[in-house]
Amino acid sequence: MAGIKPPVDLFCQSVRIVWKGIQIAGVSDLNKDDLHPELVSRLLSGGVDIDRMISFLDDLNSGRFDHAESSDAISIPDISHPSIVDMTRSPSRSMPLAAARARFAELSIPFTPESVGQVVSEGILFDKDALERIGIFLYPKAAYGVLNGGAASSYVDIKKNRSLAGPLFDRYTALFERLSEECRNVPKGITPAYINPDGSSGYSFLLMKLRMLLEHKKRYRELYGSLPELILPAFQMTSVHTDAAIATAFKEYVLCDELRGLAHEIGCPSIEIFTESQTMMAAITHSSQGSPRKIFDCAHGKANTPIPLPGGHGQNFSILAPIYRKLRESGVRWVWLGNIDNMGYTVCPVSLAIFALSGSGAAFETSVRTAMDVKGGILVSDAKGRLTCADIGPAISADTVVSLEEAGKTVLFNCGVGLFDLEWLCPRLDEIPYKLPLRVTDQDKDSGLYAQAEQITWEIIGLVENPLFFAVRKDKRFIAAKLLMETIMTSVPPTQESLSPEIAQVSHLLHDGLLSLLEGEYGLVRQGGRLVPR
Numbered sequence: 141m142a143g144i145k146p147p148v149d150l151f152c153q154s155v156r157i158v159w160k161g162i163q164i165a166g167v168s169d170l171n172k173d174d175l176h177p178e179l180v181s182r183l184l185s186g187g188v189d190i191d192r193m194i195s196f197l198d199d200l201n202s203g204r205f206d207h208a209e210s211s212d213a214i215s216i217p218d219i220s221h222p223s224i225v226d227m228t229r230s231p232s233r234s235m236p237l238a239a240a241r242a243r244f245a246e247l248s249i250p251f252t253p254e255s256v257g258q259v260v261s262e263g264i265l266f267d268k269d270a271l272e273r274i275g276i277f278l279y280p281k282a283a284y285g286v287l288n289g290g291a292a293s294s295y296v297d298i299k300k301n302r303s304l305a306g307p308l309f310d311r312y313t314a315l316f317e318r319l320s321e322e323c324r325n326v327p328k329g330i331t332p333a334y335i336n337p338d339g340s341s342g343y344s345f346l347l348m349k350l351r352m353l354l355e356h357k358k359r360y361r362e363l364y365g366s367l368p369e370l371i372l373p374a375f376q377m378t379s380v381h382t383d384a385a386i387a388t389a390f391k392e393y394v395l396c397d398e399l400r401g402l403a404h405e406i407g408c409p410s411i412e413i414f415t416e417s418q419t420m421m422a423a424i425t426h427s428s429q430g431s432p433r434k435i436f437d438c439a440h441g442k443a444n445t446p447i448p449l450p451g452g453h454g455q456n457f458s459i460l461a462p463i464y465r466k467l468r469e470s471g472v473r474w475v476w477l478g479n480i481d482n483m484g485y486t487v488c489p490v491s492l493a494i495f496a497l498s499g500s501g502a503a504f505e506t507s508v509r510t511a512m513d514v515k516g517g518i519l520v521s522d523a524k525g526r527l528t529c530a531d532i533g534p535a536i537s538a539d540t541v542v543s544l545e546e547a548g549k550t551v552l553f554n555c556g557v558g559l560f561d562l563e564w565l566c567p568r569l570d571e572i573p574y575k576l577p578l579r580v581t582d583q584d585k586d587s588g589l590y591a592q593a594e595q596i597t598w599e600i601i602g603l604v605e606n607p608l609f610f611a612v613r614k615d616k617r618f619i620a621a622k623l624l625m626e627t628i629m630t631s632v633p634p635t636q637e638s639l640s641p642e643i644a645q646v647s648h649l650l651h652d653g654l655l656s657l658l659e660g661e662y663g664l665v666r667q668g669g670r671l672v673p674r
Contacts, residue, residue: 179437179444186448187380189419193435196421200593201432205578215521216549223527224506224552224609225494227617233271233494236263243497247473249277266497268490275489278496279360280371281473284353284487285460287453287597288329288346288386288480289379289418294623295328296320301625304514308643312628315339319624327382329480330389333621334654335631338669342631345480345621346386347393348662350374350411351673354402355663356487361406370470372487374413375463376480377456383417398673402663414466416459423447423590427582436590447587452579454595457565457572464569468562475565477597478557483654484617485557486661491610492559501564503608504529504601507618509545509553510646512629514538515622517554517598519609527609528602529554534579534594552611554598555618568603575603614646615653630654 172180172190183190199205217224225231235243240253240263256270266274294300301316302309309316315335322341323331332341333348343351353372361367378386393399394411403410423436423446439445456477467475474492478485495503506519517529518541530536545551573595580593601607612618621627631654633647658664664671 175435176437176444179435179446182444183422183435183446183448186422186446187420188422188446188448189380192419193422196593197424197433197435199574200424200578200580204574214523216544216551217519217521217527219550219552219611221527221609223607224611227491227610227612230268231271231490231494232265232267233497234260234263234265235497240264240497243499247278247281247496249274266493271490271493273363273489274496275491275493276356276360276363278474278492279356279487279489280368281471282487282492283373283375283467283472283475284349285375285377285463285475285477286329286346286349286480286485287456287478288327288376289382289450289453290328290481291379291382292323292326292328292331292624295331295621296323296624301623304512304623305625305629305643308629308634309625311634312625312632315628315632316624319628323624327378327385328621329382330386332627333481333483334627334658334671336670337666340670342671343398344389345483346389347396347398348483349480349485350393350399350413351402351663352486352661353412354399354406354408354410355661356489357408358402358406367406367408370472371408373467373472374411375460375467375475376413376415377418377453377459378415379418379450380420383415401673414463416463418451418455418459420448421451421593423449423583423592424580426589426591427580428589433591436588439587439590441588447590449592450594452594453597454576454599455573456597457569457576457600461569464562465566468566473562475560475562476557477560478555479620481621482556483619483621483657484555484612484614486617486657488617494610495559495561495608498608500604500606500608501561502600502604503559503610504598505555505557505610505612505617506552507555507612507614509541509551510614511642512626512646512650513553513620516556516620517596519552519554519601522602526602527607529596529598531579531596531599534581534596535577535599552609553618555612555614556598556620557617558598558600564604572600572603576600577602613653615649616657619650619654619657 244253253264256273257264257266329346330344333345334342336342357371399410424433425436437444437446439447517531520530522528532538532541576595577599578595580591582591629647630650633651634644658671663674665674
């Protein structure tokens with residue numbers, strides 16, 4: 141992509157990777173000289189970009205974030221809402237014939253709507269096969285992004301995992317201990333995404349995503365004969381704490397046959413990815429200390445001791461802004477964005493086609509919440525009747541969610557997968573950080589009284605005028621792993637006679653879905669006790 145150049149001598153010819161930092165302008169009058177040198181040193185060692193932090197405090201104290209629209213939950217939308225597309229059956233899309241012809245022309249689709257769709261009285265109907273053909277044709281105008289910055293610290297936390305699994309935890313103790321040692325202090329993206337039938341660790345989340353992209357490029361080549369220079373490029377947001385380890389993993393991945401063999405077969409780089417890295421924020425002073433807010437500097441009662449904290453994946457709209465803009469300049473129109481730890485997050489030509497034909501600014505995936513969906517957001521309607529995402533914990537309590545379900549409401553859980561039209565997104569990148577709700581929450585912990593500020597990616601739903609929602613099957617599109625026990629119970633589901641029948645049922649459903657994905661989307665086959673490339 142023009143303007144983004146790879147480092148010199150990076151790995152080999154079969155890889156195109158971009159690693160560059162983000163520069164933040166607009167620093168306030170407060171600068172590093174106003175901070176104690178010991179505090180500065182500890183902030184820097186914790187991965188905090190001090191200029192970014194000072195700029196944030198300046199914006200916070202001046203009220204610049206006060207214009208962010210609230211996404212407080214008011215009600216739960218019915219699944220029959222006109223903005224929700226049911227993808228759980230065989231999806232289809234109808235539209236006026238004249239509108240379809242105009243949209244095909246705008247998107248430079250070289251075949252007519254009538255050649256793939258069925259003309260009906262109200263216009264034209266595209267069935268699943270037609271939508272798939274349209275979506276695959278649009279691959280050169282699409283990019284695939286992952287939020288890949290998380291370390292596996294909370295992922296392997298014993299207390300959190302035991303809380304999820306309850307009495308089942310003891311049944312998996314030996315496996316949990318082995319895998320937790322393998323995952324501890326490692327970016328989650330390069331930890332095993334599944335467990336093989338023989339009990340060995342499977343390929344990593346990141347390696348599987350890269351292989352999945354090659355499989356889809358292969359589908360395009362089989363259908364249209366050749367590959368354009370740019371097709372389904374990947375991009376990611378790492379963090380200052382995970383970036384180096386992920387870069388090292390790429391050096392190994394570019395040489396592995398799991399990617400190189402398939403890339404050689406279809407004639408493209410084995411890895412094509414662009415990267416920006418997210419720095420840490422710092423804890424700020426507690427609300428009881430009034431305004432202006434400052435950097436919290438007395439953790440555990442020790443002077444000039446800060447607490448580095450993540451600022452939330454909602455920062456991707458500023459961190460990844462250079463990539464979004466360069467992709468648009470290169471002819472990419474739509475970008476997927478999702479979490480690295482969701483094995484169901486794959487390229488979907490059908491949803492791409494529906495989205496491209498709709499003209500919507502953004503689309504998001506949801507599925508009916510299950511007992512295993514405890515960390516993330518749900519779809520709600522705010523005070524203005526606009527659909528948005530409310531994160532369980534920061535925005536809506538877990539007890540409230542359970543009460544809604546007990547009252548008979550169908551709660552749609554956010555799958556953490558979005559599709560954005562860059563024609564909509566790019567002109568708004570500068571304003572989104574100030575319109576996205578900023579969650580500043582007071583904390584009372586052993587380290588002291590302080591506050592944490594974060595932004596949640598999916599609350600951008602509330603900023604989209606005409607968002608589209610795909611109601612998907614969890615076992616097809618949302619096999620997430622926020623905790624290690626989720627990965628274990630999906631790969632090695634508990635018996636139906638377990639003490640938690642609801643979780644056992646979900647585990648078996650996800651297990652079948654995982655195997656289907658590994659053999660389909662990721663191109664693996666079972667050989668002995670392992671899953672290997674076909």
